[in-house]
Amino acid sequence: MNRQDQEAYKADYAQAKKEGKPFFPYAIYKDHVVAVIVFAAIIGMSIWQRVGVGPPVYSASSTFEPRPEWYFFFLFQMLKIFKNQNAFLPVIMATFIVPNILMVLLLATPFIDRRAERRISKRPFALSVGILVFMGMAWLTYQGETGAAPVGGxxxxxxxxxxxxxxxxxxxxxxxxxxxxxxxxxxxxxxxxxxxxxxxxxxxxxxxxxxxxxxxxxxxxxxxxxxxxxxxxxxxxxxxxxxxxxxxxxxxxxxxxxxxxxxxxxxxxxxxx
Ligand code: HEC
CATH class of the missing domain: 1.10.760.10 (Cytochrome c-like domain)
Structure with a gap:
């Protein structure tokens, strides 16, 4: 962070502190209200929109397609990308190594990018990386949804x-x-x-x-x-x-x-x- 950025940041911060609302009790109160609404919605849905129990498991079934829920399709598809003669490599790469590298990069972002600039329009690199990651996940999700079933009839x-x-x-x-x-x-x-x-x-x-x-x-x-x-x-x-x-x-x-x-x-x- 250069000197000029630092000054600008300090000025912004002082201004926000003067005009802004305090974290306690203001922000805490708002958080609680939202949390209560979310919980009430979940409890309400589980009371009024019950999910039925599916048919019992039949292990010799030949029509069952082992696919995860849609929000795991991107990981599911990644398993296929890392397919190999070895049974364990795809699992370790797709469920551990790749997601964890991405998570570590995300956590490290504030340490890598030390500029004070927070407006997304002034951060084209961060914006492009973000868009690419989401597009990649969307593409993998689509592939996981439409790709051939891993096991067939x-x-x-x-x-x-x-x-x-x-x-x-x-x-x-x-x-x-x-x-x-x-x-x-x-x-x-x-x-x-x-x-x-x-x-x-x-x-x-x-x-x-x-x-x-x-x-x-x-x-x-x-x-x-x-x-x-x-x-x-x-x-x-x-x-x-x-x-x-x-x-x-x-x-x-x-x-x-x-x-x-x-x-x-x-x-x-x-x-x-
Ligand atoms: C969890 C995955 C998995 C399951 C389930 C599985 N296999 Fe395998 N199988 C493998 C892998 C991986 C290899 C390759 C092993 C190696 O050579 O390193 C293999 C190798 C083989 C080979 C040797 C093929 C060759 O060309 O070398 C035969 C034969 C075989 N399996 C038969 C079976 C039979 C029969 C079953 C069911 C009773 C079965 N497999 C279930 C993973 C599996």
């Missing part, structure tokens, strides 16, 4: 080569019912946190793991796991099959469910398309 997916009642059909149901599509895309349906699995069956996986399988599955034995055996090990213990894997373990299926799921995955892109 996976149960409606059909694969050539899968006959009803077969092990692969049962495996497909295990896949859909356990939320695998919340992270993995299959034939255009699903999330993008993990790799696309549409043709995962064309890959050759192999792992050596000498520990015990958390849930023993008949016919699947170590220490070398390949083919469907690898999928069984990977589902129960991703890091055992792929050191450093960011995928959560699914350790509470039945032996048959593991076997069917492995049959389905092992054929994706080859037998089942």
């Amino acid at each position: 996976g149960n409606a997916l059909t694969f050539t080569g899968i006959t009803p009642g077969s092990a692969a059909a049962a495996g497909q149901a295990v896949f859909m019912d356990n939320g695998c599509t919340s992270c993995h895309m299959v034939k255009g349906v699903g999330g993008q946190v993990g790799p696309n699995l549409t043709t995962v069956g064309t890959k050759t996986f192999s792992a050596t793991y000498s520990g015990k399988l958390p849930v023993p599955v008949p016919g699947v034995k170590g220490p070398t796991y390949t083919g469907t055996g690898w999928y069984v090990l990977h589902t129960q213990c991703p890091i055992c099959a792929k050191p450093g894997s960011g995928m959560p373990a699914f350790a509470s299926l039945t032996p048959t469910e593991y076997a069917n799921l492995a049959t389905f995955l092992n054929g994706l892109g080859t037998t089942y398309k």
